[in-house]
């Protein structure tokens with residue numbers, strides 16, 4: 001089957017299964033076609049799987065909304081203070097000249113990029129919203145380079161299904177599937193509103209995932225790992241969020 005007719009087939013099947021025999025049948029179909037999020041089968045049960053499967057089948061490329069410049073928030077709200085670790089303070093004192101982004105896992109060429117290295121990649125900007133699961137949000141311009149280009153540079157292997165990403169804050173990490181990682185709006189962000197990315201907003205380096213809730217946009221990124229399974233990481237749920245009751249797939 002061509003990818004298009006396979007998608008149409010799956011879409012029809014999922015809809016029929018959900019409508020006629022209920023959510024459990026749709027869940028079985030999603031399992032059969034590998035549309036299960038890492039936290040599927042957890043406390044969210046089949047509903048969580050269906051959200052993810054439906055988005056992936058119906059609107060896999062749907063862009064996050066972009067806003068006009070006039071709608072950039074005058075007083076954006078930063079949710080976190082700067083990391084207080086000595087390691088971070090030391091890097092900050094050096095103007096982040098020694099900040100490194102390690103890219104490893106299922107890649108042909110594991111690489112460490114400095115911020116200067118990252119600035120050699122194509123620059124893109126987007127005016128998108130950070131929406132926190134707690135209800136507040138703000139709009140800002142984010143400037144950086146699409147994650148896709150970095151993944152291409154290191155030669156991500158075809159078996160890789162997820163990109164896990166880690167912060168200099170040890171307890172902040174998350175992951176996205178390859179569709180999200182390759183989406184043109186998924187941006188390794190170095191700048192905000194025409195300046196460098198302020199530390200309070202995740203500077204010097206933040207992964208912006210604007211199609212999902214704010215918690216997926218992890219600040220102070222130091223490492224990306226390509227992997228075929230999220231089972232190997234921590235509790236195997238794809239991020240720390242599901243442990244706290246939040247969904248791994250947090251599409252908006």
Ligand SMILES: Nc1nc2c(c(=O)[nH]1)N[C@H]1C(S)=C(S)[C@@H](COP(=O)(O)O)O[C@H]1N2
Nearest residue numbers: 077078079080132167172214215217218219
């Ligand atoms: N490293 C790190 N990344 C993080 C957080 C954090 O506390 N530490 N908070 C997350 C949450 S819950 C949200 S809603 C957004 C908030 O983004 P802001 O600080 O730019 O408002 O950042 C996300 N990324």
Ligand SMILES: [Mo]
Nearest residue numbers: 132133214215
């Ligand atoms: Mo949040």
